[in-house]
Amino acid sequence: MKVEVETRAEQTKHGWADQDGFVGPFRPGNGPRNDPRGAFPTGPDIGEKMPDVQCVDANGQAFDLHAQRGDAPALFIFFRSAVW
Protein backbone atom coordinates (compact mmCIF):
# COMPACT_ATOMS: atom_id res chain seq x y z
CA MET A 1 0.00 0.00 0.00
CA LYS A 2 1.43 3.34 -1.07
CA VAL A 3 0.86 5.72 1.81
CA GLU A 4 0.65 9.41 1.12
CA VAL A 5 2.25 11.73 3.65
CA GLU A 6 0.24 14.50 5.24
CA THR A 7 1.98 17.80 4.55
CA ARG A 8 -0.88 20.29 4.64
CA ALA A 9 -0.17 22.88 7.29
CA GLU A 10 -0.34 26.48 8.29
CA GLN A 11 2.40 28.39 10.02
CA THR A 12 1.29 29.97 13.28
CA LYS A 13 3.16 31.91 15.91
CA HIS A 14 3.51 28.72 17.97
CA GLY A 15 4.66 26.50 15.11
CA TRP A 16 3.10 24.48 12.31
CA ALA A 17 -0.59 23.68 12.64
CA ASP A 18 -1.75 20.52 10.87
CA GLN A 19 -5.16 19.92 9.28
CA ASP A 20 -6.72 19.26 12.69
CA GLY A 21 -5.12 22.36 14.17
CA PHE A 22 -2.51 20.46 16.20
CA VAL A 23 0.58 22.56 16.50
CA GLY A 24 4.14 21.22 16.48
CA PRO A 25 7.65 22.51 15.98
CA PHE A 26 8.01 20.76 12.61
CA ARG A 27 5.94 20.96 9.49
CA PRO A 28 3.79 17.80 9.08
CA GLY A 29 5.69 15.28 6.96
CA ASN A 30 8.88 15.58 9.00
CA GLY A 31 10.29 13.14 11.55
CA PRO A 32 7.80 12.63 14.37
CA ARG A 33 5.08 14.42 12.42
CA ASN A 34 4.88 11.87 9.61
CA ASP A 35 1.14 11.31 9.57
CA PRO A 36 -0.50 9.37 6.76
CA ARG A 37 -3.05 11.10 4.56
CA GLY A 38 -5.92 8.92 3.45
CA ALA A 39 -5.65 5.13 3.73
CA PHE A 40 -2.82 3.46 5.63
CA PRO A 41 -2.23 -0.11 6.90
CA THR A 42 -4.07 -0.97 10.10
CA GLY A 43 -3.13 -4.65 10.43
CA PRO A 44 -5.47 -7.61 10.76
CA ASP A 45 -9.16 -7.04 10.09
CA ILE A 46 -12.18 -7.13 12.34
CA GLY A 47 -13.48 -10.72 12.53
CA GLU A 48 -10.02 -12.21 12.23
CA LYS A 49 -8.27 -13.99 15.05
CA MET A 50 -5.76 -11.67 16.70
CA PRO A 51 -2.24 -12.89 15.79
CA ASP A 52 -0.29 -14.06 18.79
CA VAL A 53 2.13 -11.53 20.20
CA GLN A 54 5.39 -12.78 21.65
CA CYS A 55 7.84 -10.33 23.17
CA VAL A 56 8.98 -9.18 26.61
CA ASP A 57 7.19 -6.96 29.09
CA ALA A 58 8.65 -3.96 30.90
CA ASN A 59 10.10 -6.26 33.58
CA GLY A 60 11.86 -8.47 31.07
CA GLN A 61 9.43 -11.37 31.48
CA ALA A 62 8.52 -13.34 28.37
CA PHE A 63 5.06 -12.46 27.14
CA ASP A 64 2.62 -14.44 25.03
CA LEU A 65 -0.65 -12.65 24.38
CA HIS A 66 -3.11 -15.52 24.08
CA ALA A 67 -1.51 -17.55 26.87
CA GLN A 68 -1.53 -14.55 29.20
CA ARG A 69 -5.04 -13.48 28.29
CA GLY A 70 -6.59 -16.90 28.83
CA ASP A 71 -10.32 -16.52 28.23
CA ALA A 72 -10.48 -12.83 29.01
CA PRO A 73 -11.37 -10.16 26.49
CA ALA A 74 -8.58 -7.70 25.90
CA LEU A 75 -7.54 -4.35 24.57
CA PHE A 76 -4.28 -4.37 22.67
CA ILE A 77 -2.77 -0.93 22.13
CA PHE A 78 0.09 -0.04 19.82
CA PHE A 79 1.38 3.31 21.01
CA ARG A 80 4.13 5.57 19.77
CA SER A 81 6.61 5.71 22.62
CA ALA A 82 6.94 6.14 26.35
CA VAL A 83 9.95 8.37 25.77
CA TRP A 84 8.71 11.12 23.45
Place this chain on the structure above:
Amino acid sequence: MQAFDDAGIRVYALSYDEQEPLKDFAAAYNITYTLLSDPGSEVIRQFGILNTIIAEDDHPWFGIPYPGTYLLDSTGTITHKFFENNLAVRVGPEQLLRAFRGESLAELTTPAHEEEPKEEPEAVTASVYLEGESLALSVQRELVARLTVPGGSHLYASPAPQGMVAVDIELDENPLLVLRDIVRPASETHSLKGTAETFEVHHGQVELRLPITINGAVTKGGGPNEVVIAGVLRWQSCNDEVCDLPVSNHFELTVPVDGPVLPQIRVPEGKTTNEPRAGEHFQQMIHRHKNKIQENNE
Protein backbone atom coordinates in the same frame (compact mmCIF):
# COMPACT_ATOMS: atom_id res chain seq x y z
CA MET B 1 -8.48 1.65 34.17
CA GLN B 2 -10.83 0.65 37.00
CA ALA B 3 -13.67 0.49 34.48
CA PHE B 4 -11.69 -1.94 32.29
CA ASP B 5 -10.82 -4.08 35.32
CA ASP B 6 -14.47 -4.12 36.36
CA ALA B 7 -15.46 -5.26 32.89
CA GLY B 8 -12.85 -8.03 33.03
CA ILE B 9 -10.88 -6.60 30.11
CA ARG B 10 -7.12 -7.15 30.06
CA VAL B 11 -5.16 -4.18 28.82
CA TYR B 12 -1.82 -4.45 27.01
CA ALA B 13 0.16 -1.63 25.44
CA LEU B 14 3.16 -2.15 23.20
CA SER B 15 5.76 0.32 21.95
CA TYR B 16 9.24 0.19 20.41
CA ASP B 17 10.83 1.31 23.69
CA GLU B 18 13.40 -0.61 25.72
CA GLN B 19 12.32 -2.08 29.06
CA GLU B 20 13.91 0.63 31.22
CA PRO B 21 11.96 3.57 29.79
CA LEU B 22 8.75 1.58 30.08
CA LYS B 23 9.48 0.85 33.74
CA ASP B 24 10.11 4.53 34.41
CA PHE B 25 6.96 5.46 32.51
CA ALA B 26 4.86 3.02 34.53
CA ALA B 27 6.29 4.31 37.81
CA ALA B 28 5.83 7.96 36.86
CA TYR B 29 2.16 7.60 35.93
CA ASN B 30 1.12 4.70 38.21
CA ILE B 31 0.36 2.49 35.25
CA THR B 32 -1.13 -0.85 36.22
CA TYR B 33 -1.70 -2.39 32.79
CA THR B 34 0.95 -4.45 31.05
CA LEU B 35 3.55 -2.53 29.05
CA LEU B 36 5.33 -4.50 26.34
CA SER B 37 8.69 -3.79 24.80
CA ASP B 38 9.39 -4.29 21.09
CA PRO B 39 12.65 -2.41 20.48
CA GLY B 40 13.29 -3.95 17.06
CA SER B 41 9.68 -3.21 16.03
CA GLU B 42 9.30 -6.92 15.25
CA VAL B 43 5.74 -7.24 16.48
CA ILE B 44 4.89 -3.94 14.83
CA ARG B 45 6.23 -5.31 11.51
CA GLN B 46 4.44 -8.62 12.03
CA PHE B 47 1.17 -6.68 12.20
CA GLY B 48 2.14 -4.74 9.08
CA ILE B 49 1.61 -1.41 10.82
CA LEU B 50 5.16 -0.07 10.87
CA ASN B 51 5.08 3.61 9.95
CA THR B 52 7.01 3.39 6.68
CA ILE B 53 6.63 7.05 5.78
CA ILE B 54 9.30 7.78 8.37
CA ALA B 55 12.68 7.28 6.72
CA GLU B 56 14.83 4.53 8.18
CA ASP B 57 17.70 6.94 8.84
CA ASP B 58 15.43 9.30 10.80
CA HIS B 59 16.92 7.80 13.94
CA PRO B 60 14.74 8.43 16.95
CA TRP B 61 11.42 8.31 15.13
CA PHE B 62 11.83 5.29 12.85
CA GLY B 63 10.26 2.12 14.22
CA ILE B 64 6.97 3.50 15.51
CA PRO B 65 3.71 1.94 14.40
CA TYR B 66 0.67 3.65 13.00
CA PRO B 67 -0.78 3.82 16.48
CA GLY B 68 -4.02 1.97 17.06
CA THR B 69 -6.04 -0.23 19.35
CA TYR B 70 -7.58 -3.67 18.84
CA LEU B 71 -10.44 -4.91 20.97
CA LEU B 72 -10.57 -8.71 21.32
CA ASP B 73 -13.39 -10.88 22.58
CA SER B 74 -12.85 -13.86 24.87
CA THR B 75 -11.95 -16.13 21.93
CA GLY B 76 -9.24 -13.74 20.77
CA THR B 77 -11.16 -12.54 17.72
CA ILE B 78 -10.82 -8.87 16.81
CA THR B 79 -14.22 -7.23 17.29
CA HIS B 80 -13.22 -3.60 16.84
CA LYS B 81 -10.17 -1.62 15.87
CA PHE B 82 -9.42 2.05 16.16
CA PHE B 83 -6.79 3.84 14.08
CA GLU B 84 -6.59 7.58 13.44
CA ASN B 85 -4.74 9.43 10.71
CA ASN B 86 -3.50 12.04 13.11
CA LEU B 87 -0.80 10.73 15.45
CA ALA B 88 -2.07 13.16 18.06
CA VAL B 89 -5.58 11.70 18.29
CA ARG B 90 -6.55 8.53 20.14
CA VAL B 91 -9.80 6.78 20.81
CA GLY B 92 -11.06 7.58 24.31
CA PRO B 93 -11.87 5.11 27.10
CA GLU B 94 -15.61 5.78 26.99
CA GLN B 95 -15.68 4.95 23.28
CA LEU B 96 -13.76 1.71 23.93
CA LEU B 97 -16.09 0.64 26.72
CA ARG B 98 -19.14 1.34 24.59
CA ALA B 99 -17.64 -0.79 21.83
CA PHE B 100 -16.94 -3.58 24.32
CA ARG B 101 -20.53 -3.49 25.58
CA GLY B 102 -21.61 -4.03 21.98
CA GLU B 103 -23.17 -0.59 21.72
CA SER B 104 -22.51 0.30 18.15
CA LEU B 105 -21.00 3.72 17.78
CA ALA B 106 -23.71 4.60 15.31
CA GLU B 107 -26.85 3.30 16.98
CA LEU B 108 -28.45 3.68 20.33
CA THR B 109 -29.35 0.15 21.30
CA THR B 110 -30.42 0.72 24.90
CA PRO B 111 -32.10 3.67 26.53
CA ALA B 112 -29.08 4.87 28.43
CA HIS B 113 -30.51 6.67 31.43
CA GLU B 114 -32.74 4.61 33.69
CA GLU B 115 -33.89 7.68 35.57
CA GLU B 116 -35.49 9.17 32.50
CA PRO B 117 -39.22 9.87 32.84
CA LYS B 118 -41.29 6.87 31.87
CA GLU B 119 -44.32 8.87 30.76
CA GLU B 120 -44.37 10.03 27.18
CA PRO B 121 -43.32 13.67 26.77
CA GLU B 122 -45.71 15.89 24.82
CA ALA B 123 -42.93 17.71 23.05
CA VAL B 124 -39.39 16.76 22.08
CA THR B 125 -37.01 16.86 25.04
CA ALA B 126 -33.27 17.25 24.52
CA SER B 127 -30.07 17.23 26.51
CA VAL B 128 -26.43 17.70 25.60
CA TYR B 129 -23.51 16.42 27.62
CA LEU B 130 -19.88 15.44 27.28
CA GLU B 131 -19.15 11.76 27.89
CA GLY B 132 -16.26 11.80 30.36
CA GLU B 133 -15.32 14.44 32.88
CA SER B 134 -12.68 16.43 31.05
CA LEU B 135 -10.93 16.95 27.77
CA ALA B 136 -7.27 15.96 27.59
CA LEU B 137 -4.69 16.25 24.88
CA SER B 138 -4.95 13.33 22.42
CA VAL B 139 -7.91 11.64 24.09
CA GLN B 140 -11.06 11.61 22.05
CA ARG B 141 -14.35 12.08 23.86
CA GLU B 142 -17.86 12.46 22.53
CA LEU B 143 -20.30 15.31 22.86
CA VAL B 144 -23.66 13.56 23.06
CA ALA B 145 -27.02 15.07 22.18
CA ARG B 146 -29.96 12.95 23.25
CA LEU B 147 -33.50 13.69 22.17
CA THR B 148 -36.75 11.99 23.05
CA VAL B 149 -39.45 12.25 20.42
CA PRO B 150 -43.11 11.75 21.39
CA GLY B 151 -44.93 8.79 19.83
CA GLY B 152 -46.47 9.61 16.46
CA SER B 153 -43.87 12.30 15.79
CA HIS B 154 -40.56 12.19 14.03
CA LEU B 155 -37.45 14.30 13.58
CA TYR B 156 -35.96 14.88 10.17
CA ALA B 157 -32.74 12.98 9.60
CA SER B 158 -29.87 14.56 7.69
CA PRO B 159 -30.19 15.65 4.93
CA ALA B 160 -33.69 16.97 5.53
CA PRO B 161 -36.22 17.45 2.73
CA GLN B 162 -36.22 20.90 1.26
CA GLY B 163 -37.49 23.59 3.61
CA MET B 164 -37.14 21.36 6.70
CA VAL B 165 -34.45 21.28 9.39
CA ALA B 166 -32.53 18.08 10.14
CA VAL B 167 -31.44 17.18 13.66
CA ASP B 168 -27.88 18.38 14.00
CA ILE B 169 -25.21 19.70 16.36
CA GLU B 170 -23.34 22.77 15.22
CA LEU B 171 -20.50 23.97 17.42
CA ASP B 172 -19.43 27.59 17.56
CA GLU B 173 -16.06 28.20 15.96
CA ASN B 174 -13.47 27.33 18.61
CA PRO B 175 -9.76 26.97 17.79
CA LEU B 176 -9.26 24.91 20.97
CA LEU B 177 -11.39 22.03 19.71
CA VAL B 178 -10.74 19.44 17.00
CA LEU B 179 -13.87 17.79 15.66
CA ARG B 180 -14.41 14.55 13.79
CA ASP B 181 -17.44 13.56 11.71
CA ILE B 182 -20.64 13.42 13.70
CA VAL B 183 -22.05 9.93 14.28
CA ARG B 184 -25.78 9.71 13.60
CA PRO B 185 -28.24 6.94 14.38
CA ALA B 186 -29.69 4.93 11.51
CA SER B 187 -32.75 6.63 10.06
CA GLU B 188 -36.08 5.19 8.93
CA THR B 189 -37.89 5.90 5.71
CA HIS B 190 -41.17 7.68 6.23
CA SER B 191 -43.91 8.47 3.76
CA LEU B 192 -46.88 10.75 4.17
CA LYS B 193 -50.28 9.11 3.70
CA GLY B 194 -51.65 9.70 0.27
CA THR B 195 -48.41 10.93 -1.24
CA ALA B 196 -45.53 9.22 -2.95
CA GLU B 197 -43.05 11.42 -1.18
CA THR B 198 -40.62 9.66 1.17
CA PHE B 199 -37.95 11.03 3.45
CA GLU B 200 -35.61 9.90 6.24
CA VAL B 201 -36.64 10.41 9.89
CA HIS B 202 -35.82 9.39 13.47
CA HIS B 203 -38.30 8.17 16.09
CA GLY B 204 -38.22 7.68 19.86
CA GLN B 205 -34.78 8.03 21.40
CA VAL B 206 -32.33 9.79 19.11
CA GLU B 207 -28.67 10.16 19.93
CA LEU B 208 -26.04 12.12 18.01
CA ARG B 209 -22.37 11.80 18.91
CA LEU B 210 -19.71 14.31 17.97
CA PRO B 211 -16.12 13.13 18.65
CA ILE B 212 -14.04 15.96 20.12
CA THR B 213 -10.35 16.30 20.95
CA ILE B 214 -8.59 19.23 22.51
CA ASN B 215 -6.23 21.00 20.14
CA GLY B 216 -2.54 20.51 20.87
CA ALA B 217 -2.06 24.25 20.43
CA VAL B 218 -3.62 24.87 23.84
CA THR B 219 -0.70 23.26 25.64
CA LYS B 220 1.72 25.84 24.28
CA GLY B 221 2.62 28.21 27.07
CA GLY B 222 0.56 26.38 29.69
CA GLY B 223 -2.82 26.69 28.04
CA PRO B 224 -6.21 27.16 29.66
CA ASN B 225 -7.42 24.79 32.34
CA GLU B 226 -10.94 24.78 31.01
CA VAL B 227 -12.68 25.04 27.69
CA VAL B 228 -16.19 26.13 26.78
CA ILE B 229 -18.00 23.86 24.36
CA ALA B 230 -20.78 25.99 22.93
CA GLY B 231 -23.08 25.50 20.02
CA VAL B 232 -26.57 24.85 18.83
CA LEU B 233 -28.66 21.70 18.75
CA ARG B 234 -31.27 21.97 15.99
CA TRP B 235 -34.23 19.85 15.12
CA GLN B 236 -37.71 19.96 13.70
CA SER B 237 -40.44 17.58 14.72
CA CYS B 238 -43.56 16.70 12.80
CA ASN B 239 -46.36 14.23 12.93
CA ASP B 240 -48.48 13.26 9.94
CA GLU B 241 -50.71 16.31 10.33
CA VAL B 242 -48.63 19.21 11.58
CA CYS B 243 -45.05 20.32 11.68
CA ASP B 244 -43.67 22.29 14.60
CA LEU B 245 -41.39 25.23 13.99
CA PRO B 246 -37.69 24.34 13.90
CA VAL B 247 -36.00 24.58 17.29
CA SER B 248 -32.47 25.89 17.92
CA ASN B 249 -31.31 25.14 21.44
CA HIS B 250 -28.15 26.93 22.42
CA PHE B 251 -25.94 25.02 24.85
CA GLU B 252 -22.74 25.86 26.66
CA LEU B 253 -20.65 23.39 28.66
CA THR B 254 -17.56 24.38 30.59
CA VAL B 255 -15.20 21.43 30.75
CA PRO B 256 -11.86 21.11 32.57
CA VAL B 257 -8.77 20.54 30.42
CA ASP B 258 -6.29 17.98 31.74
CA GLY B 259 -2.62 18.67 31.17
CA PRO B 260 -0.74 16.56 28.64
CA VAL B 261 0.78 13.29 29.75
CA LEU B 262 3.95 13.59 27.74
CA PRO B 263 7.41 12.77 28.96
CA GLN B 264 9.66 15.82 28.87
CA ILE B 265 12.84 14.90 27.09
CA ARG B 266 14.26 18.36 27.68
CA VAL B 267 13.63 19.62 31.18
CA PRO B 268 14.25 23.32 31.74
CA GLU B 269 16.88 24.20 34.35
CA GLY B 270 15.46 24.16 37.87
CA LYS B 271 12.27 22.31 36.84
CA THR B 272 11.33 18.83 37.98
CA THR B 273 9.53 16.21 35.96
CA ASN B 274 7.67 12.98 36.59
CA GLU B 275 10.22 11.15 34.55
CA PRO B 276 13.71 12.50 35.18
CA ARG B 277 15.41 9.95 32.92
CA ALA B 278 13.35 10.59 29.78
CA GLY B 279 16.15 12.63 28.16
CA GLU B 280 18.67 9.89 28.80
CA HIS B 281 16.31 7.29 27.32
CA PHE B 282 15.84 9.45 24.27
CA GLN B 283 19.60 9.64 23.65
CA GLN B 284 19.85 5.84 23.95
CA MET B 285 17.06 5.48 21.47
CA ILE B 286 18.98 7.55 18.92
CA HIS B 287 22.17 5.49 19.43
CA ARG B 288 20.36 2.17 19.34
CA HIS B 289 19.07 2.77 15.85
CA LYS B 290 22.24 4.40 14.51
CA ASN B 291 24.26 1.39 15.67
CA LYS B 292 21.86 -0.99 14.06
CA ILE B 293 22.08 0.75 10.71
CA GLN B 294 25.86 0.76 10.97
CA GLU B 295 25.93 -2.97 11.72
CA ASN B 296 23.72 -3.63 8.72
CA ASN B 297 26.06 -1.62 6.50
CA GLU B 298 29.22 -3.41 7.64
